[in-house]
Amino acid sequence: MKLHVLFTLAGVEYALPFDSVLQMEGYAGATLVPGAPAYVDGIVTVRGMVVPVLDLRTRFGLPRAEIGLDTRIIVAECSGRVVALRVDSAREVLKLDIEKNQPAPSIVSERSSGFVHAVHALGKRLLLLIDLPKLLGENSHDLPHALPHADGTTRFQLPS
Amino acid sequence: MTGTADLKEFIAAYLIEAEEHLTVANTQLLAIESAQRNGDTNPRGLRETFRSLHTIKGLSAMVGIEPVVAIAHRMENFLRDSDRSGSALPQPAIDALLRGVRAIEQRIAALARGDIAAAPSEELLAALDSLGLSAAPVARAPTSVLDLDPELLAKLAPFEVDQLLRGIATGARALRAEFSPSPERAAQGLTINSVRERIAKVADIVRVLPRAVPVAPGAPGGLCFILILLTRATDEAIAEAVGLGSLNVQGIARDSPTKAVVPDLAPSIDAELDGVDDGRIDTHSRRGVVRVDVSRLDDAMEGLSALIVTRYRLARSIAALTEHGVNTRELSGIMNDNARQLRDLRAAIVRVRMVPVNELLERIPLLVRGLRRATNRSVRLELEGGDAELDKSVSERLFPVIVHLVRNAVDHAIETPDERLRRGKPEEGLLRITCGARSNTRLEITVSDDGRGIDRAAVAAKAGRPAPDDDAGLLELLCIPGLSTRDIVTTTSGRGMGMEIVKRTIVDELGGELELHSQFGQGTTFTLRVPLTISIVDAFSFECSDQRFVVPVTMVEEIIEVDSNALVQVPANEDGSPAVDMISRRGVAVPMIQLWQVFHLQAGKKPPRKAIVVRRAGAPVAFAVDRMLGQQEVVIRPMNDALVRAPGVSGATDLGDGRPTLVLDLVALSASLNTSSQPLARAR
Secondary structure, eight states: OOOEEEEEEEEEEEEEGGGEEEEEEEEOOOOOOOOOTTTTEEEEEETTTTEEEEEEHHTHHHHHHHHOOOEEEEEEEEEEEEEEEESSSEEEEEOGGGGGGGOOOOHHHHHHHTTEEEEEEEEEEEEEEOHHHHHHHGGGGGGOOOOOOOOOOOEEOOOO | OHHHHHHHHHHHHHHHHHHHHHHHHHHHHHHHHHHHHHTTOOOOHHHHHHHHHHHHHHHHHHHHHHHHHHHHHHHHHHHHHHHHHOOOHHHHHHHHHHHHHHHHHHHHHHHHTOOOOOOOOHHHHHHHHHHHOOOOOOOOOOSEEEEHHHHHHHOOHHHHHHHHHHHHHOOOOEEEEEEOOOOOHHTTOOOOOHHHHHTTTEEEEEEEEEOOOOBBBTTSSEEEEEEEEEESSOOOHHHHHTTTTTEEEEOOEEEEESSOOOTTTTTTHHHHHHHHHSSSOOOOOOTEEEEEEHHHHHHHHHHHHHHHHHHHHHHHHHHHHHHTOOOOOOHHHHHHHHHHHHOOOHHHHHTTTTEEHHHHHTHHHHHHHHHHHHTTTEEEEEOOOSSEEEHHHHHHHHHOOOOOOHHHHIISOEEEOHHHHTTTTTSEEEEEEEEESSSEEEEEEEEESSOOOOOHHHHHHTTSSSOOOHHHHHHHHTTSTTTOOOOOOOSSSSSOOOOOOOOHIIIITTEEEEEEEEEETTTEEEEEEESSSSSEEEEEEEEETTTEEEEGGEEEEEEEEEEEGGGGGGOOOOSSSOOOOEEETTEEEEEEEEEHHHHHHOOOSOOOEEEEEEEEHHHHHEEEEEEEEEEEEEEEEEOOOOGGGTTEEEEEEOOOOSEEEEEEHHHHHHHHHOOOTTTOOOOO
8 A cells, every 4th residue: 555646637537646746736837947847847846846746638739728726736845856737626635456457458558658657446436556766767867866965064253 | 762862963073083184194194104204204294194183083983883893993003102212103104094094095985875884995904004113213413402491391292393303403493482471562463363473484482381470561461472393493583573683582402422311201102192081182272163064054145035035025015105105214224134134144155164174285296196006196286275255155165176177187298207307397296276266256276287298180070070279279178078089998087977067066056256377388278267156146137028037147248238220130041040130339349149049038128138148168148139128246046957947047036026027147148049040949
């Protein structure tokens, strides 16, 4: 059993492993960044970090939507990168028995460019499981190398 | 799992400490080498080196890094023997010791990466072992003895006595000078520290001994300092340097017909170590010094950033109240106090993050020494540091750049000794590095050589471009990614980073400037100017197409009014690249770029009324914007994710409205407009 965050996009339910989610927030728009890909709304500040907002509708080839009261951003972390995913709504956190995941039918997987890697049947509901590394990974090759972490020390003189 | 966590922390502290002692050992060994080249000895350096290795050995034994213990132990043994014999270190011994230090460094680096420290090679251990055998004590026959109280003499270490006797033998005078501190003298600026500084200009201070004396008019504190000196200056010169008559100077050398009189009263090096180990004796006088992990300072800075953002929100709320007719005079007063306190706090934190620029420079001599040997060039290194300090994060980015420039200079620029003689230059090449604060906010570093200079035509041919007619153009060519002016990859250069990275680090990452001055056949000088600190900057905020932006003040040359009637439209390409206008500024044509067009924003209702002028490669470029909003200190947060990296955007900041505002690098933006016609075409 593993905790998942459930969200919706154009009436379809998706699930994301809870342990990759940092937080969920309401959304009031992002600051435009010139030259960013079309599916990037811009940037927002989360916990003092500047993170890009990915509009999952655009990413999945769905029509754009206005920002509404239900619109949420899910702040997720994946191999050191932090991004915010803009979704129509996100209300539930559920334990899913991942043993019961079914591989996504190839046509689904193809249609979603591989972003959906499995399907989970929960009673009558069908949940699509998101492959987060895949969703973000396409750009990983041109990621900046992480700046060398400041591991040195410095000293200061105590007032005498 | 607390055990592992503790050990991890312990190892981290060990690595830091070991690195520090390795730096000392390197520096001192080089100092010994250079002193010996001038015919002097450097007993103090030898002892420092010994101490460092002794400490490294002890620490390594504590954390169980046996390979390091094995190396350090042998080096320590040899250094102890050398100290006892008072002899100069033979060159092969210095080489072997430096190799030993290098071997320890490699193991420390491996541990830092999480690897295991490899066992040292038998050959290295044998080399270090064999040192001890050849270091026969040198018999000395001093012709003088020291005429000093036995009590004082007992406080001098053997190497200090030796230094004095050697000095006397070469014609210097050994003196003792007394200085008694008093409130009056302190008021005149005379303290033991200032006296020490002044005397150091005319004499070598061998030792300073504090001594309790009876309270007297001349010594109201009941304390006096005895300075044991070696000098070639006259008593008058010394008195003049110190600028007081109260310094009692007398000679302490007396001819001796008999043999050495140095009694074995002084504590041996081992006895002194008892003090070293429990920290009582510490030549660096680290008392009152705290070692702090940079990440903790980053946390403090982060907290401060949050405070500054909150302040903006507060200021907005107050402004809103004022607009509604509320009397906010008292609030404004509090806000002013608050602003001042924040400034002070910021200054305090920034100060804590500062490291002396000399810390950067002290690693250079070893590098040059290695290059000298690898390339068979004869190079003299001149370093000119200063008191300037810079932010640790700037310093960390700067160092690889300096290393690269130094490598290039020794490897490519400075000719072989034969070639230099043929060209009528001194056989020994000169590499000169200066480092100094240029203003309160900028540090200037120059790396110059008197080598062959850069052949513009050759570089241009290599890059497949026309030959540039000035140094700025040449620098631009050199910074083209992947351009190497040498086909052969040598062992010392050719790998690592190119000029392209130098430029990216200095200009793009640090927001600094890079300049080149090269005279073919005569030499090359690189000038780097970088901000002393980053992350919080003074910035102008402005609006363009209803979006707010900020630009650091340091980048802006001028803000001008735009009279739309005075704009000259330049014929545009049909490739969709943004149109460029021209404007006349004091009779000079300045290209003007519409920011909204470059950034693909909606056109404003009215034509832009202001323009921000920046200077790129010496030439002004103007960016038209709608209106200026103000000037304020902003906290710059990096935008690291590849999805939102854009030329001309160096980060984001929060102006208090909860939304990030883009921080623009207009210099980089204008550069990107030149190199590609559509740098910011949206994928949309």
